[in-house]
Amino acid sequence: MKQTRLAKAGRISQLIRAGLIAGVVVAGLIFPLVALAGVGAKTGADALQSMPEELTVVPSAQTTYVYANDGKTLLTMFYEEHRKPTKVQDMAPYITQAIVASEDTRFYEHNGVDAKGVARAFVANQQAGGVSQGASTLTMQYVRMALRDGAKTPKQALEATEQTTARKLREMRLAIELEKRVTKQEILQRYLNSAYFGHRAYGIFAAAEVFFSKTPKQLTLTEAALLAGLVKAPSDFDPARRTNQKAATERRNYVIDQMLKMGSITALQARSAKKAKIKLNLTTPPNDCVSVPSEHNDWGFYCDYLRNWWMEQPAFGTTSQERLENLRRGGYRIVTAIDPRIQSSAMKHILDKEKKKSVYAHGEVVIEPGTGRIKAMAVNRKYSLDQKKNGEHSDRRLRGEVRGNYPNTVNPLLGGGDMAGYQAGSTFKIFTMLAALDEGLPLNTTFYSPPRFVTKYITAPGPATCGDNWCPKNSSPSMTGNQTMWSGFGKSVNTYFVQLEQKVGAEKAVKMAERLGLKWRTEIDKTLAQPDRAEGWGAFTLGVSDATPLEMANVFATLAAEGTYCEPLPVQTINTRDGASLEYEGKKVAGPRCHQAVRPEVAQAATDAARCVTGYGAAKGSCGGWETSPMVHATLKRPVAGKSGTTDSNRSAWFCGFTPQLAAAAFVADPDNPENTVGTSRGTISKFTVAETLKDALKGQPKVKFNPPPKKMVYGGKDD
Secondary structure (H helix, E strand, O other): OHHHHHHHHHHHHHHHHOOOOOOOOOOOOOOOOOOOOOOOHHHHHHHHHOOOOOOOOOOOOEOEEEEOOOOOOEEEEEOOOEOOOOOHHHOOHHHHHHHHHHHOOOOOOOOOOOHHHHHHHHHHHHHHOOOOOOOOOHHHHHHHHHHHHOOOOHHHHHHHHOOOHHHHHHHHHHHHHHHHHOOHHHHHHHHHHHOEOOOOEEOHHHHHHHHHOOOHHHOOHHHHHHHHHHOOOOOOOOOOOHHHHHHHHHHHHHHHHHHHHOOOOOHHHHHHHHHOOOOOOOOOOOOOHHHOOHHHOOHHHHHHHHHHHHOOOHHHOOOHHHHHHHHHHEOOEEEEOOOHHHHHHHHHHHHHHOOOOOOOEEEEEEEOOOOOEEEEEEEOOEEOOOOOOOOEOOOHHHOOOOEOOOOEEOOOOOOOOOOOOEEOHHHHHHHHHHHHHHOOOOOOOOEEEOOEOOOOOEOOOOOOEEOOEEOOEOOOHHHOEEEOHHHHHHHOOHHHHHHHHHHHOHHHHHHHHHHOOOOOOOHHHHHHOOHHHHOOOHHHHHOOOEEOHHHHHHHHHHHHOOOEEEOOEOEEEEEOOOOOEOEEOOEEOOOOOEEEOOOHHHHHHHHHHHHHHHOOOOOOOOOOOOOOOHHHHHHHOOOOEEEEEEOHHHOEEEEEEEOOOOEEEEEEEOOOOOOOOOOHHHOOHHHHHHHHHHHHHOOOOOOOOOOOOOHHHHHOOOOO
């Protein structure tokens, strides 16, 4: 009986070497397939010939790396399978030697299917009455991995890994054909970049990083042998589990013995390596925004915006889920626009004024005019999903049921998510002024501004109503008198701006805000902003609508760029896994997306009025003797313009400031409870935060001046 089995094994060995058939009991299959149990060589050959000849290799999932604007500082990574392809020449020779010794000692001798191994496995399994040996070569194992990774459906994934005769035949056929087309070195490289080593580490780069915090080039003999031994059964031989130490050591030593038998190492090297204890230096590679470096936890909010932005871009897929999968599997190299120096400065000045445990959120966004690139997104919160120890909710009705979002939260407090934002107060006067200037009204447009003004707008009864009409008032009696756009904006005179709004039309102010990137997220804002309703939205000019700090920073960045609006952009470059700059519809995905939203002369005129706010002073007119935010220019000591804003009862306090090089918007409010007032004591902190951040960010840079507006924008009529 034994001789019969050996004879059959010999016949199969000959057939496989001849490349005619492939069949074997391996990995749980029950022999016979070919030349056994009545299946002859011709039948086996016919089955083999019906199999596909060429392996279709689908690119494996790769890790996406995200960096700061220097291209070196790692923010985080995104992956489903942590993998970074590595060339053989960038691996220590020990690892290639170890994987061959561990998995396929005849790798350099066979043609993809090891005839001797097949015969040996058959005999061993027949004698054991079950599976005691396998016969998959490295090439066949790689084929299996490639089929698994390329599966587009669960059925295909099952077919790539299930223990069937058809699967084994297909692997053999594809392995033989692959070796005709690809060098052994290339197959070995592909294998080492595909194999799973445990701990979500796919490929040797990830394995070296996870287990030893090294690159593949730095692996020692003992480390390489340990990793090579994991491929057979990553969980069973996991050296990170204390209960597995004995098994892991035995498996490593087996690999070392095999390396010695193959002549890859000397006996002395083998003895020394086997005596060594397993020493790991485990690393958990960061994954997603919750894994930003702990010392820079504030980067999490920027990362969160990047991810939300990515999921909106058609360049990355047709659905948000497809785009997210692309981010986690695409192997991109993303250099963001975040400037760690500016981010650090913003965080310092924010936390100097409002600690993380405060119920009030104090945040800031900094944008580069002319590109839209976001340089910083900072807020006095910790980016974390763990809210067990958060403070009480500021809305008494929710206390005991819901915890507050402080200090820990992942809510997009600065923009980019589904949060509506915060009422922006008098910063919205910029839209009315721009609409007026755009319609041809000059900066010296004058209105007598009484303490209270009865408008034509009809509103519900309330503290700012006079009968059926809305009649807002000024915050100070000193604002009474004739005002121009310079003084009205610099002093934030409500009764001047409602008259200006009446003259130009509230609907045009709303439309201007939309031109500059604002979106309406609450139902009331969406309703009032509709074309047939906007003309009656008189309170719009006083900032009753919600906006995000990101949106407002970009509005003033548009002024700094003399009317050129650029979409807020969190990226500087995006490169594919092949190193190419990613393009979509003929344009670089990471390139600025800009257009002229308002005429340059209109932006110049609005900037001239906004200079009055900061104490810098207008180039072409009088600011009226005082301003709301003189500390801004006093702190910055360079050309600067901007606008402050507070809401009724001080529910929020803002400041938006800009120079020709940078724009910033800061706010303070209670995101959990918009009715919770910030108080007068917090009314100026946003002004100082913006001024101090811009001062730090622009240190050492030239003091660039604003271009003054042409004469027609000052006095009306035509320029000489």
